[in-house]
Amino acid sequence: MATNITVPEALANSARQVSIYFHKFVELIELIPGGAIIIRYIKSSHKDDPFRTVLELALFIFAIRYFTTKRYESKKKGQIKLSEREINELVEEWEPEPLVLPVKDQERWKLEKIDIITKPGYDSHINTTKFPNLINLASLNFLNLSHHPKIISEAKRIISQNGVGACGPPNFYGNQDIHINLEQSICEFFKVDGCVLYGQDFATAQSVLPSFLKRGDYVLVDSKCNLSIQKALLLSRATVTYFNHNDTEHLENILTEFQDEVFKYEKSGEISRKFIITEGLFANSGDLPNLPKLIELKKRFKFRLFIDESLSIGVLGKSGRGLTEHYSIPITDVDIIMGSLSNALNGTGGFCIGDKVMSYHQRIGSLAYCFSASLPAYVTKVASTTLNLIDQEKNSQGESKIVKLLQDNIKFIYNKFVKDSKLLEFIEIQSSPESSILQFQLSKSIRNVFEFDKIKYTGINSEIGIRNKKGQSDKFIEKYNEEEQILQKIVDNCKENGVLITKSTFSLAQEALNIIPTLKICINKDLTHDELNKSFEILKKSILLELDQ
């Protein structure tokens, strides 16, 4: 039996109203271009499957809720809910550590032992506040041209023409004709297409590498690389693998492994950037990498090669053009070379050379170039004048006379050290025969006697490594301090007898690779054989005095 169900008047009215508004709304949407299609789609889908409409509506609401609430929740995730009073109590309670730990009494000697130079001499002598007229075996200015009359007159001319500072970054009116000229002369000197200047040599690698290495790229690094490269890798976010120092076999093994396990699966067109990184003349040990082998490996495994030639330019090669000339390898085989303007080239700052595309990218992507002021104009003039001087006195075989003088001196003193078997009981030479910095550490037996070999200062599983991991602020290591003090005593003894040598200085807490302190003897071209002989004798005496007990 059918019964009439009467819908209450009000309800029917409001339902009618809603349906009118709904239709008006639909009409409005149809006015929007493409709206009609959406409406038609919804209508037909509703007809086929009403449940789907409900589901999609629910999904739509969920999506809106998801996007509006996500940020708030992720921010507060993992936080403890605290009342205002508790927060205030915690703020009051909190006591920070001091900004820096005061310098301890045991390490204060380091501050006092910093030499203060009063007058760098015109020949290879130098004056400090405490000792006059020392033979200079400390300066990194290997070609000793800082007082060359041509350089002095050019520096003065530019200062009285351009002033001192450049007052702006290269992209904003800081790029002067003289800067551009230096870039051009460096390009001509090394026969490359592109050169970019930087304000400080230590900042160069730190800025160049991160501009090419992003997440997903691969780097293989020599495990004795300097701190600047270590810092660059920290900034780069690339996958970093270290290979044993100058061990091309180890490098090859790693490369093969990578080739089989990772690179094989890379699709063409989407391959990652891959670099091998090494130094021309290692700052921490003074030896050379096996460049021919590295070039072969890099070509075979499709890697690029970056070499930090801060110390080798002006020293290696018959005309001072660095590692590639030393091995007679075309410079274009190396993809990026960075050098320093401050060591052999008398100025301050650094530079990076390579092909045109790479250089262009640095001018936009390299932070220390874009966000830092240009070098003082006179510095760049001094550097280009130095390059001219190196090339000016070339003989018919293309050997530069001044570089030859330096190399002869290096050979001379190196031979003295290697031939002295008595001395070699106490010290162990780290550097190659070609290195302008003769570096040696205490010999194994001596380090054993003093128990320095019981503890690893830096690197993996080292004292500093553990402290960094634990977040300890105190980075003072008794044994390291002791070893440095022994070296300092040798340095002091030499100074008292008229020779200035140096020892390595490290920001120990920041070094991530294994280091052992060394003594450094920096050779320059103007030292006479007499002076070298004398220095050697004094050094030998100082070492024996300190260690032969």
Next chain:
Amino acid sequence: MASKITEVDLSFLSKEDKEENEFGSLTSQDYRYKTVARNGKALPDPIEDNPPYYVLIITYLNYLILIIVGHIKDFLGVTFRPHLYKDLLEKDGLAPWYSKFESFYIRRLKQKIDDCFAIPTCGVPGRLITCIDRDSHDYNSRFTYPGTTSTCLNLSSYNYLGFAQSEGACTEAALKSVDDYGVGTGGPRNTIGTTDLHLKVEKTIAKFIGNEDAILVSMGYATNASLFSSLLDKKCLIISDELNHTSIRTGVRLSGASVKPFSHNNMHKLEALLKEQISQGQPRSHRPWKKIVVAVEGLYSMEGTMVNLPKLLELKKKYKFYLFVDEAHSIGAIGPRGRGVCDYFGIDPNDVDILMGTFTKSFGAAGGYISGSQQLIDRLRLDLNAQNYSESIPAPVLAQIYTSTKIIMGEINPGEGAERLERIAFNSRYLRLGLQRLGFIVFGVDDSPVIPLMLYTPSKLPAFSRMLYKRKIAVVVVGYPATPLPSARVRLCVSASLKKEDIDYLLKHLSEVGDKLFLKFSSGVAGGTLDGTKPRWNVDDVIRETPRDCKDPRFFVATALEEKQKL
């Protein structure tokens, strides 16, 4: 047409002309203004003028078109003319130096306006700067040099106090130091790079700033980049203003510390963040932070805004964080005695834990310093990697720093330092108020020598730069990514070496260019008028009235409001 630049010979200039080009002589004693120290008073909340909505819409549209057209060109180019795009493609199994995506902005947007950047110059970047003209080919892919130069009014160099000179006490000192010390440095500070001159300059800088000791680094960028690694480790927190300079961000990343940014100069947000971080501690472990450093800049070089130091010190007392202030742009340029933001606010510099600054800007030299307590500096002398690994500052640069500092302090050529300080203060205020009255939107505080003039639309960047270059004015235009996407701007850096007449000239031309490029759309809330109407002064009136008015705080809206509140 040469494809390479040769050294430009400028010796035809007479000594008088050269001096005047480097540092304009003061035409009237009226054109000086002594900055008033704020005696510990905090800055009022900044008032920011917003452009009309249609300007923003046009700006976004502008980018949209550039991006769409760029992608279409990329697609067509790579498909049909791959030889032109070989730098973007894999070659002999080597990945390209940079990916198509990474370099999109540079290739499709920046390269089109490359003629506005990296303009080669010669001579001294003083009051006038001599730019080497160049002709652009193939959308700036290469330039040739016709051999002519344009001498332009210089509003681009950071030559705040006008020490970029090749005549005068600084240059003489620099020349003498070449004879005494040579040009090179020989090595890092801790081995052989320390001369008696370094110690003398460090003492002078410490005295100038008012700290116990200071330490010098050979590059400003590297000062920040190497500092934080010696102070912080992963259990420390650094709270950094979102607009801090890249060098600070690099340094902080290298230190391994946790970083939390806070919105630019927003002290309320900073306080909330401090509360949260101190109470919550390290993430996950909730152990308390070992120490918290707040890093800010004294004067923000892209915004012209200044750190609210008094407020920050109030927070510092309550929350016990350490304060780092980068005074790269403010040292020398700000404060009645030119000693930076502490001087400007009348605050003891020893209340700030680490003060850092550079010598590139106000001192006309190069390098940077860190100054602070003896304990801090002693520690840094041993641990700062700039001390152990990088070259020290060479003697001529030291001589320039030493002499310019002594001039600012009034110990060499008494009166000269004061003149420079008063001229930069006058010039900055005159130009700022003048621009506001003309109807431009400018950012920053009243006394800032950095005046960002807002352009918004990216296509106005090259137009503005080229039009002004034709009128012999050198300016720096900046857009994304150095600024937020919609707020492209031109940054005017005022110098003490500018004459009042130079600023008249500048205002006249800016007004004309502003009309042509439709740039005068300020609403007047941030300055220019006192009655709330839109400021659209006639340029002649501006030049007549403003030199007098700019010395009166009443005409600067933010300060005027503050005065009113006091009454």
